[in-house]
Amino acid sequence: MDLQQRYDRLKMGERGAILSIAAYAVLSAVKLIAAFWTGSEALKADGWNNATDIVASVAVLIGLKLARKPADGDHPYGHWKSEGIASLVASFVMTVVGLQVLFEAARKIFAGGYDSPDAAAAWTGALCAAVMYGVYRHNLSLARKTNSQAVMSAAKDNLSDVLVSAGAVVGIVGAQLRFPWLDPLAAVAVGILICRTAFGIFREASLHLSDGFEEETIRRFKQVVLSVEGVAGVRKIQARNYGNNAVVDVTLLIPAERGFREAHEIATKVENALKYASKEVYEVHVHYEPV
Secondary structure: OOHHHHHHHHHHHHHHHHHHHHHHHHHHHHHHHHHHHHOOHHHHHHHHHHHHHHHHHHHHHHHHHHHOOOOOOOOOOOOOOHHHHHHHHHHHHHHHHHHHHHHHHHHHHHHOOOOOOOOHHHHHHHHHHHHHHHHHHHHHHHHHHHOOHHHHHHHHHHHHHHHHHHHHHHHHHHHHOOOOOHHHHHHHHHHHHHHHHHHHHHHHHHHHHOOOOOHHHHHHHHHHHHOOOOOOEEEEEEEEEEOOEEEEEEEEEEOOOOOHHHHHHHHHHHHHHHHHHOOOEEEEEEEEEEO
């Protein structure tokens, strides 16, 4: 895959972020208005969750746009890691929202004096959950096509919002069945789900930004290298992520009787084999030693 195709994948990923922003803007307005008229604490928490998700989605969109910038003097490897930074920002925003929702819901529970919300709140929550599930399926498919960490984070956030809305509906219905305390309790569950999703996004983004890499993928890369004719062994192999790309560093062991030209050809074959084995491999640095 050439450089332009990689940039095109990032541009495709921007569509997911734009769709999320549009969906969150509409759904947050609908939920907050409905919560005001129906008196549902769970629906209000869900609405504020969507409102702040707009900020997270904007961060993802900015990260994708920055990642498309070509390499320059300050960024010789390009701006690919902007995706990870965007995911990190999104996780921080979600954490703040989750804690705020938890605080407000807990305050409501301890204050007592529960009122059952209007049944329209449940229908509003159910409809919004269905819409957000459609957005989630679209962004999940897009994330898999583009292998974009930022778009996958957005898709996970979308799924979290589906679960949040479903939890809110359960709480509202429970409140209608003469258990009014279920409405603020559902808001607590909403806050916990938001924080849990935020932590998962933070953990994955931190792994990428700190040059972490999956051990199983490293082992697979090593097997690909060893399958190349002329390679006697692998002294060291490492890899790191740059956005949705992987850069591999490998030190080969090549029989000492092989000439310099032949050793160079073997190294080129290793580079091509790794790029063929995984479309995510963006660059391969090969060093070889005699054995």
